Amino acid sequence: MADGLSDDVKRRGGWLPSEQDDLESWLEGRTRRIEERAEAAALHPVIVEFRELIDTDPVVRMYMTRMIEEVPRSKPYGKRHLESVDQLLRLINDVLTLAPEFSEGSMITTPLAGILDWTMGTTAGFAAYRDPRINTMLKKVLDAWHQFLTSRDSLYVLNESESGWKSPQAQQVVGMTQYEHDPDDRYWGFTSWNDFFTRRFKPDARPVASPYDDSIIVSACESTPYKISLDVARRSRFWVKAQPYSLEDMLANDESVDQFVGGTVYQAFLSALNYHRWHSPVAGTVVRAFVQPGTYFSEADAEGRDAVEAMNSQAYLAHVATRAIILIRADNPVIGLMAVVPVGMVEVSTCVIDTKVVPGYHLEKGEELGCFQFGGSTECLVFRPGVIDEFAAAAIPQSDVPHPSAVRVRSKLATARTAHSPGEGKVG
Structure with missing residues (x-):
């Protein structure tokens, strides 16, 4: 196994600030905002429903209360920002009409994770975020946020201010010249924040x-x-x-599991500024494609204090988080059946499989499969035994590189063996 990301890259991946002080400053600002608006701010219907669940279900109320009380034991915070369940609900309520703004050093791309971050690594939090009642309610919260992020109201962050995505700094960091957009339109031709988030590369930007x-x-x-x-x-x-x-868990007990036993899994994560669409690694025919429901903010308690960082739970999340599972039978018989598993992390409530990706559809290598919407994400590729001859150097996790580069979509990832290459999975 090769696993060599630096702690800094594992810790954030660009979804929350790398410095704890920046996150705390953001939270302090949100807390001050809800206190100032306490009387005037109406609760979204989904928050009213969440409050009712907490009020009427004693186990849910216990989990939600205890995970807030346990926060200081999990991480050396400079200041406690969560004091009560009511405050937590009002902070979430405030986010439901908030689109992520740009900030090169202290960006909060996943604001719900920013609010819940402290609770996710507590003993009560581990139980709470696996509880079906709480998880169902969080899905409703994410769906409500999704409605805002797919509306024109969310376009306000596409402006030229210092925190706007049209600012010169943001355009440079994002590499906007590589993406399809209308420079003459006020919002570059995008219809919502989510439309901007799932922007497409220009046709020649990422050749196959x-x-x-x-x-x-x-x-x-x-x-x-x-x-x-x-x-x-x-x-x-x-x-x-x-x-x-664990293949049967990752692939949701699909009938194909036995074919992959003894094979290879490659996993990589997407940062906040990465392109968020998925493409077929091979030319082949779709066998099955479906979305497997799962958790949203659950983390691996075996990571101890480090569990508060979602990046450290990526392999665990591949088994329990909401994910798409796409099985493709490659034209190359040596590769045969393979699986593409895009996994939603924290805020992702939607993994969208393209409508054409149905059983029997033939994919060209590099053809689009679907996309993540509005949040953090990771992806796995699963191969049968004896398929991989070697991985490209860029695809091997690097232990001695503090900020490794992303492997470009549709670039060379690995080489399949031939009849004359009996080995598998060389990683160096």
Whole structure:
């Protein structure tokens, strides 16, 4: 197994600020805002429903209360910002009409995770975010936020101010010249924040590597390598410290699981500024494609204090979080059946599979499969035993690089073996 991301990259990935002080400053500002608006701010119907659940279900109320009380034991915070369940609900209520703003050093791209961050690594929080009642309610909250982020009201952050996505600094950091947009339109031709978030590259920005060579497997996403695991088991204790992959859990007990036992899993994560669409790593035919419901803010308690950082729970999340599962039978018989598993992290409440990606549809290598919407994310590629000859150097997690680069989508990720290459999974 190769797993060599720096602690800083694992910790944030660009979704929350790298410095704790920046997150605390943001939270202090949000707290001050809800206190000033306490009388005037109406609660969204979904927050009213959440409050009613807490008031009427004693177990839910216990979890929600205790995870706030336990916060100081999990992380050395400079100041306590969460004091009560009511305050937590009002902070979430405030976010439901908030779109992420740009900030190169202290960006809060996932504001709900920013609010819940402190609770996610507590003993009560581990239980709360796995509880079906709370998880169902969080899904409703995320759906409500989704309604705002897909509305024109969310376009206010596409402006030229210092915190706007049209500012010169933001355009440079995002690399906006690579993306399709209308420079003459007030909002670049986008219809909502989410439309901007899922922006497309220009046709020539990410060419497909070796389009006619079926032995070359390309990157499904614009993502930074996290882990490569060989000889993966059918069932493992994915919730322990090492977070080994458990195929039957990752693939939601799909009938294909036995074909992948002993094979290879490649995982990589997407940062806040990455391209958020998925593409087929191979030319082949869709066998099955579905979205598996799961958790949203659950984290691996085996990580101890480090569990408060979602980036440290990525392998665990591949088994329990909401995710798309796309099975493709490659034209190259050596590759055969493979799986693409885009996984939603924290705020992601929607993994959208393209409507054309249905059983029997033939995909060209690099063809679009779907996209993540408005939040943090990671992705896994699953291969049968004996498929991979070697991974490209860029696809191998680097232990000696503090800020490794993302592997470009549709660039070379790995080479499949041939009849004359008996080995598998060389990673260096």
